[in-house]
Amino acid sequence: MTKVKAMVLTGYGLNCDNETDYSLHLAGADSRRMHINQLIENAQSDSRTVLRNYQLLVFGGGFSWADDHGAGVLMASKMKRHLGEQLKAFVDAGNLILGICNGFQALVNLGLLPGFDGRYVDRKVALTHNDSGNFIDCWVSLKINGQSPCVFTKGIRRAEFPVRHGEGKFYASDDTLKRLFENEQVVLQYAGSDGRPAAGRWPANPNGSLSDIAGMCDATGRIFGLMPHPEAFNHFTNHPDWTRRKLGLARVGKNIDREEGEGIAVFRNAVEYFA
16 A cells, blocks of 8 residues: 655754654654755646645644744745645645644644635634743643544544643634634643643643643644644653653553554554545
8 A cells, every 4th residue: 555645844943853754654654854945946846845746744843933023924924925825735635734833833824724614824813922931841731622523633532742832822812712612623722630621720731822722623624733742752751751650560560562652643643544
């Protein structure tokens, strides 16, 4: 069977491309890292770098253009100017787009999310400065909406991933928030240790996101953006409590049954979608 072809964008300060590419390979994809300029240069050619030759496009994490003028703003502007029509055609063809952290910020600036009524150009939400005013780097617990159409979270109900950002607060009007929940487009919410939404409380909600929103999708479930980093949990030793977990299992005569990190499930769901 032909492998699903995935493209991970890189360049201009994006810095999670290697981990994302590695995670996609573990999930069974034929993944390739691609500099944004190379993609733009070949957009009108028959080169294998042309977007239409891929099924999954990943806007990865990092600090594109040093977050000048706001996180993800310049990346979105460059992509919209040079690849706006290609991105629309990519979505219309039934393909998948994933935005992680800075990539999520770019997706909302492009208008690809939330994509109400199939319009992928309207900016309806924002990811703005954390309430603390500081950059945060920590692990968070997440509640995952089982009713969401999101392709990437199928079969996953809870997760723990790291976050690392200075502008991760999800903000939208009351009307937009209501519509997101009514459409089941809210995929991830920051949660406490009991699995319930954090209700805005720090540190479970690390940035002050309205309604604890950590990730969302479009109505089709094929475009997904999230602030936490699933690619950063590609091996069980990535988790800060891995030694405690391993010791706990050893005390009852058990071993860790698999070395794969829980974040790989997000990427495997994308690969299996095309099967």
